[in-house]
Amino acid sequence: MHEIIVELKSLSKVYDETVALDGIDLYIRKNEFLTLLGPSGCGKTTTLRLIGGFEQPSGGTILFEGRDVTGVPPYKRRVNTVFQRYALFSHLDVFENIAFGLRIKKFSEKVIKEKVGRMLEQVNLAGFESRDVNSLSGGQQQRVAIARALVNEPEVLLLDEPLAALDLKLRKEMQHELKSMQKQLGITFVFVTHDQEEALSMSDTVVVMKDGRIQQIGTPVDIYNEPKNAFVADFIGESNIVDGIMRQDYLVDFAGSSFDCVDFGFAKDEEVEVVIRPEDLVLIPADNARLSGVVSSVNFLGVHYEMIVDADDGTSWLVHSTLMEPVGTRVGLGLEPMDIHIMKKVRP
Amino acid sequence: MKRSTLFPYLIWMVLFIVVPMFLVLYYAFTVPTESGATWSLENFARFFEPIYLKVLWRSLRLALFSTVICLIIGYPAAMVMAGNAFERKSVVLLLFVVPMWMNFLLRTYAWLTILERNGVINVLLANLNLPSLNILYTEGAVVLGMVYNFLPFMVLPIYSVLSKIDRGVVEAAGDLGANSLQVFAKVIFPLSLPGVVSGVTMVFMPALTTFVISRLLGGGQFTLIGNLIEQQFLVVGDWGFGSSISVVMIVLILLSMAIMSFFEGEEKDVALW
Ligand SMILES: Nc1ncnc2c1ncn2[C@@H]1O[C@H](COP(=O)(O)OP(=O)(O)OP(=O)(O)O)[C@@H](O)[C@H]1O
Ligand SMILES: [Mg+2]
Numbered sequence: 001m002h003e004i005i006v007e008l009k010s011l012s013k014v015y016d017e018t019v020a021l022d023g024i025d026l027y028i029r030k031n032e033f034l035t036l037l038g039p040s041g042c043g044k045t046t047t048l049r050l051i052g053g054f055e056q057p058s059g060g061t062i063l064f065e066g067r068d069v070t071g072v073p074p075y076k077r078r079v080n081t082v083f084q085r086y087a088l089f090s091h092l093d094v095f096e097n098i099a100f101g102l103r104i105k106k107f108s109e110k111v112i113k114e115k116v117g118r119m120l121e122q123v124n125l126a127g128f129e130s131r132d133v134n135s136l137s138g139g140q141q142q143r144v145a146i147a148r149a150l151v152n153e154p155e156v157l158l159l160d161e162p163l164a165a166l167d168l169k170l171r172k173e174m175q176h177e178l179k180s181m182q183k184q185l186g187i188t189f190v191f192v193t194h195d196q197e198e199a200l201s202m203s204d205t206v207v208v209m210k211d212g213r214i215q216q217i218g219t220p221v222d223i224y225n226e227p228k229n230a231f232v233a234d235f236i237g238e239s240n241i242v243d244g245i246m247r248q249d250y251l252v253d254f255a256g257s258s259f260d261c262v263d264f265g266f267a268k269d270e271e272v273e274v275v276i277r278p279e280d281l282v283l284i285p286a287d288n289a290r291l292s293g294v295v296s297s298v299n300f301l302g303v304h305y306e307m308i309v310d311a312d313d314g315t316s317w318l319v320h321s322t323l324m325e326p327v328g329t330r331v332g333l334g335l336e337p338m339d340i341h342i343m344k345k346v347r348p
Numbered sequence: 349m350k351r352s353t354l355f356p357y358l359i360w361m362v363l364f365i366v367v368p369m370f371l372v373l374y375y376a377f378t379v380p381t382e383s384g385a386t387w388s389l390e391n392f393a394r395f396f397e398p399i400y401l402k403v404l405w406r407s408l409r410l411a412l413f414s415t416v417i418c419l420i421i422g423y424p425a426a427m428v429m430a431g432n433a434f435e436r437k438s439v440v441l442l443l444f445v446v447p448m449w450m451n452f453l454l455r456t457y458a459w460l461t462i463l464e465r466n467g468v469i470n471v472l473l474a475n476l477n478l479p480s481l482n483i484l485y486t487e488g489a490v491v492l493g494m495v496y497n498f499l500p501f502m503v504l505p506i507y508s509v510l511s512k513i514d515r516g517v518v519e520a521a522g523d524l525g526a527n528s529l530q531v532f533a534k535v536i537f538p539l540s541l542p543g544v545v546s547g548v549t550m551v552f553m554p555a556l557t558t559f560v561i562s563r564l565l566g567g568g569q570f571t572l573i574g575n576l577i578e579q580q581f582l583v584v585g586d587w588g589f590g591s592s593i594s595v596v597m598i599v600l601i602l603l604s605m606a607i608m609s610f611f612e613g614e615e616k617d618v619a620l621w
Contacts (some may be wrong), residue, residue, distance in 0.1 A: 054519055074522045081523045087516035091538045100534070101524035152524065 011060035020046040022212035038209035082151035084160040095129040157306040244274040263342035278318040280339035289332020375591035392590035407561035407573040414494035422502035430510035485567035493561040501550035509543030
């Protein structure tokens, strides 16, 4: 399980003017579901295209099971790709689309029938063999694209925002299907998305990127609970991020009060960013509360209410709670020391 | 479109397409008598005399030959233009389009001065002490004229289809293990077929019916169907026979279009016309 299959070493890519990738280092383990997560333009697609061999790196190397594959063309890599916009062959039917790679590899007709048949079953498209791909729905086209790649039994499957074009319900379904296929087939998935929920729910490892650099690599739980910097915290789920001052180990000042926390190792009076998840803030009576303010908006989101509390010092706090206080009410906000995350300041 | 806006076009079509077509049909299926005309297939019977069948055969042969050469030259040209080198693309496109701004007759006359016994080519050859060539007034010259004049009609539709092919599809084929030759054979060429069909049609038809090229560059020795029709109307004055040949041509063209549309399959929307 821990064998490394792909390794990126200080990989960079520069297009004329833009630096798309700024020296990233990354291990991809065999059989893992690794997700590249980040805002638009952060270099996710570029990373995939470099692994797939569609672009040549400007610097650094890509190792495949320890061998340098820089310069090896895509058709010689044991990697297959599910493209962002499917890129199905419109002149071929569903069967022939999926059989494409097998025909190139000169499998016998019998083997092709068998493999394609099994694949169609796997992606719930049995009976669609002779359908024109243009007549399929988005979700079905998506599944043909996945089947077309998977039928070649690649070592690594690259998926570039494969679910982005699907509606929410279909997307959830496909997330499950993809995850279970990955487990069942034991193929390494490198999955690109800018949807943090998707990343957290599907991955073994999440790689958060920004501006061509890796911000953090870790398990979904790690990334969520221990974001390394304010960007990651902000990008992964909603967060309250305010300026604070680290008075001493385990004591931080923000919003006009001092709070106990679990962080240490900062310089005395270092300026920091304080990150608090909205669900970690608890509504308490305003009297005696160290943090208090007035509810300025309430939104019912199904499972919980989303409220904004304008604190007395001018900061605003996003609060998720199953309890509701109407707009205009004075409330206190309670929080535990371990829910206060202190980040080194990266933004001025 | 509303009926009222359609009206001028309808009039145009009736006046200049439907009426002449009926006239042609009328002349083709009648022979003049003292009291007017009677229905007859005589005009068609004449067409099947060996001398005229030979003309038909030559027309088909030369038109087909020119079309194939246009395809062989035109497809790679279209591929270069649809490729990634953006600066070169517009230059090449211009190279194909600029000659079309010039009058068709002028363009063909220009070839006369190039191919003549004392034309540009032979002067050059003489200067190099090489024997002169008799190119003008050969079948080769006629084919050359057709290829030169009709090549843009092959290149443009193929170019337009090729440039619309999604690069992702090409990458997908590479991703699935196809080398560049296989990518071409299994993806690019099949996807470009509608353009090829439309190019072939647009070259084959005018090549089949031209009479100017064969008269100027063939020196009247290589009578084509077009020449035959022209002669019947303008020289011999036998409108009946001229019309019957025209009808045969129309049938032939409809037939070849039917065959073409069979190859074209479903994707009709990409064609240039
Ligand atoms: N072919 C190219 N030529 C020039 N610049 C490019 C090219 N491809 C990508 N870039 C630039 O490189 C940067 C990274 O792009 P990339 O496509 O990898 O982003 P991404 O993370 O996949 O974004 P998205 O979520 O929008 O797909 C962007 O600034 C982009 O404009
Ligand atoms: Mg992308």
